[in-house]
Every structure is written in structure tokens, then in C-alpha cells.
Amino acid sequence: MVTKVNCPTCEKQVIWNKDAKYRPFCSERCKLIDLGDWAEENHKISQPAQGADALSEEMLDALEDQFLQSNKFFVDSE
Incomplete structure (x- = not known):
């Protein structure tokens, strides 16, 4: 079976x-027209992210720390 979709543009x-x-x-x-629409903010995500809580200093x-452990490139050598 062939799947067909409509071009979003x-x-x-x-x-x-x-x-x-x-x-x-x-x-x-059509791909570039859509990209331009996103760049000009003509398209927007309609709802805020679910569960988007303010980050505390401890969470940050x-x-x-988790980022630096995963990315040793950013850690200063001693």
C-alpha cells in the first residue's frame, strides 16, 4: 500500500x-518556505511544554554537573 500525505505548504x-x-x-x-515561516515566527507551538516548572539553583x-560529567571536553584540565 502506498502512503500519501499532503505537502504542508x-x-x-x-x-x-x-x-x-x-x-x-x-x-x-516548499521546504524552504516552511523554514522561512518558522524563522519569521509565523508558526508557533500552541501550548507550553507540559510540566515546565521553574528551575531552582540546586536543579541547575x-x-x-551532569553535563560536565558527560562532556569532559568542557572541563578544565588540572
Whole structure:
């Protein structure tokens, strides 16, 4: 069965497969138009992230420690 989707920019039908170079868009032009719309903030995520709580200093410190442990490149050599 062939899966078809509508191009988000122009609504033209696009066959969804590994050979569709610009999927879900029909062309590079439609892909770039959509990218430009995001850059100009014409598209927005409608709702805030679920469970987005304010970060405390302790939480930020823990995140920073976790990041530095995972990314030794950023740690000063002693």
C-alpha cells in the first residue's frame, strides 16, 4: 500500500517513501518556505511544554554537573 500525505505548504499529494527527498514536502521550495515561516515566527507551538516548572539553583547545579560529567571536553584540565 502506498502512503500519501499532503505537502504542508502547498497541499500537493506526496508519496511517503525513502525516495521522497523532501518529505513531507513536495519540493525544496516548499521546504524552504516552511523554514522561512518558522524563522519569521509565523508558526508557533500552541501550548507550553507540559510540566515546565521553574528551575531552582540546586536543579541547575545538578544539570550542570551532569553535563560536565558527560562532556569532559568542557572541563578544565588540572
